[in-house]
Amino acid sequence: MAAELLRDRLTCSICLGLYQDPVTLPCGHNFCAACIRSSRRCCEKACPECRAPFPDGAEPCRNVALSGVLEVLQLAVREPGPEPRAAARCPRHGRPLELFCRTEGRCVCGECTVHECRLHERALLEAERREREAQLRAKLEVTQQQATQAHTQLQELQQQKSQIQNSACNLASVVSGKFSCLLQALELRRISAQRDIEAAQTQALAPALDEEQRLRGHLEALAQYGQRVQGLLEQVDDQTFLQDLQQLSEPPGPFGPLTPLQWDEDKQLGNLKELLSLLSGLLLEEGAPATVPARAPDLVPLKAPDPEAQVPSMVCPLRKKLWQNYRNLTFDPDSANRHFSLSCQDQRVTHCRRSQGPARLGSFELWQVQCTQSFRVGHHYWEVRTSDHSVTLGVAYSELTRQKLGTNTDNIGRESCSWGLCIQADSVLARHNGDSWRLPRVSARLLGIDLDLACGCLAFYSLEPQVQLLHTFHALFTRPLYPVFWLLEGRTLTLCHQPGAKLPPAPQEAASALH
Template identity: 25%
Template sequence: MAAADLRDELNCSICLSIYTDPVMLPCGHNFCQDCIGRVLDTQEGSGGYTCPECREEYQERPALHRNRTLGNIAQCFLSVHPEEDGTDIFCTYCDSPVPAVKSCLQCETSLCDTHLQRHNISVQHTLTEPTSSFEDRKCSIHSEFLKYYCTEDGACICPSCCLTGEHRGHRMEQLNEASEKKKEKLRNDLEKLPPEIEETEEQIQRLQERSREVTEKAAGETERVTALFGDIRKQLEALEMLLLNQIFWQKEMICLQLWELMEDLKVKKDELSMQIRHIEELCKMADPLIVLQEWESDEEEDKNYDERDYKYLDVDQISETLLTGLAGIVTGVKGKIYGQEATDLLLDINTAPNYLAVSGDRKSASRTTINQCYPLTEQRFIKYTQALSTRHFLSGRHYWEVQCSESGGWSIGMSYASIEREGDLSRVGFNDKSWCLTRLKDEYLVVHDHNITEVGYPVTSQRIRISLDYEAGCLSFYELSEPIRHLHTFTASFTEPLYAAFSSFKKSWVRICS
């Protein structure tokens, strides 16, 4: 790349000069820190901010991230092309500002073309590129001009430093010679930097693409969750109406029955009152024959009411309707959250080693001291008591739950089928082909490719949920405690079919929940 082309790439689009402390906006464009700061200040209070380059809008003032790589490239460019730094140095002898072409170190003056010719005729002094910093070119100890470069100490020194002091006896080079060597090195470095810029730009583009993907996915998830909760609210309202109607009609029926009973009891009460008055009259009569004959004729069968026969609100039926309705809603919600993929798993007995007992329904596995005498297969693990599932996943979102023993140690996770079947690399989690959550004593660990990380949560439940999103490259573990607790999420780019993996250590078991 030509210097002019590179300079164009290193120009700030605001001040049109080489970058000074370059910073980058979220859109990927770079500016001098002071330049973009002034632009953003002018946009303050306008209701938003925009990039001067691409006009991308931001609701809030965007964060400015220092681009150290670009800053280093700009500094290297200026060290090789000092004329590009924008500093104006004028001739010392001219009355009007005339750009200098050289500076004389002995005279400590800067010269234009005209005065340079006169100077060269009169004296033979050391000339250099235009500079205003003559003191920087002198030795701080001897006040002599720096003429040599000490290769051992990496310092510019004067002739007196060569004869005395700490540089005596060291290997020296003329400044021009040392400068050319450094320039050559810088040119080599400069050739490497543009590809780094391109690579950095590609990385920025990839991150921007990932940001867009995340934003789109978040929008989709937001829409899905909003619709899901809207549907849940509708179902809850329908269930609420059903229960309220059930309660209302039960109340109406029971109250009607109670009203009928109360009417019967009122009639009975009136009859009893009439009997009391009649009996009282009989008790006042003097003729015994009349009393006896009247009482016998008036005696009737008494009708009794037992309060135990009264109807009550059937709370059990209401509760059962409520629980059944809620269970139906939860089942429907689970289907919408985790998708339509079936997640029922079975253990592949052909992968289980001889000291791992697998239950008849192929849902449970436990470490045993009894040799199961399984037939030897290529899929069977030899060294570690672990097994894979019969089903594999190559796409989609899935989840399943595992019940684990309260004591002992166990591991659950996922693995490629290409995992080793014997030797140290066959252990789930201790290779680059498997990921697992492990319980040891009363703590959780997550393991992948020999990297062991403590989760930091104590064990509070024996039920674990495993969630897989194959395309997103996410494998998550949740402890089904109260409340549900997220333990860890692995992120990876899955390249092979994944199988669920289950390991049982001493005195432990794991069971796949149906």
């Protein structure tokens, strides 16, 4: 009896076995050396019994006296290993627990059935467990089916979202492309139409965000329930299994059908048809008519793939010449800062207040994003539409630093490997290698960038209300250049696309052009 009491005092509270190489914490509690090391690796640095904090840098001390007591105990009882776990006994009568009282929902002994549970419904522990396991497995199967259905619904919802986003992007692109052929007086109408489409897109996608959040919450609840059930099924001790089972809540119910998303393209274009009825063929049809209305003689239809033929007659000759080297670019999602949201087939980027997900490998820690395409040789031109000031456009080599250094949220033009134009509220700054040149304030909603690698020229243009050269950099570009952008929170940049524009040369073509 004394040996059993002594053994209880010499039991580790982590592994529930006799101390192995016992150590003492500063609070005075003892544990196996291996157990406390494992506990400190996976849990907070505190005593598992009294939760007293464990100072940084301190190491548990080996308890020499306790180690000697353990050796004496092992020699006295002649049991080198921990004794086997004893069968659970009734706390009232001290007899083995062999039955389960369904009426009271607890494990009982034979004597309990004579006194307290004589008229209750009883069953053997093993039989009760088998029956409860069968019920639990049936519930688990139902929850797994619900999870499969929820995954399918989530995919359908994401597909609907993608279709609406593509449709909205195509509508915005069509409206933008068609309105570019109109007179300068119609420019404000085009901007208004694009904003209406974006507002309608936001309104149409609002239910989808709620449904997606609910679906993810439903999936998380199903997963948590599955984990709890799996843990119960892996429980070896019958008593613990049945007691824990009493505390298990019911599984989540079915999610139910999704609310269909509403999107009507004709409704979005209804106001345009009324306001621009004379030009509806040019604005709303995919292909331009062979002839134009007599009341709009200066508008040239967009049919030919040649960039020269796509230019309205009222566009200045300089912009017509720049369009000969037009490139349709896209943003690189892997380079985007985690607060950037890409849309319209990676042609539009928006700086959001909330993070859009974890940072990707190789993404900018700065508020920047670069294009997928790069240029090594040749002559290239592209245009960018901005929502407001506080944006930077430029080009950079691939070694442009992506980590944030100091308090700056951008580094375009601050290093020798990048050149940039920063659009501010009161002025424009041209920057390279830490140097800057202040330029007069201009309308910077539509900007053009012309890169002539053969001549070593990088020119920035303001295109509204008329074409105006802002600044030209002259340099010897020795490595591939990537278009790169910085934008303040709440700002949006859109890479303008031209039908029939040439693609940037492939890497092997660029390499062959060097020889």
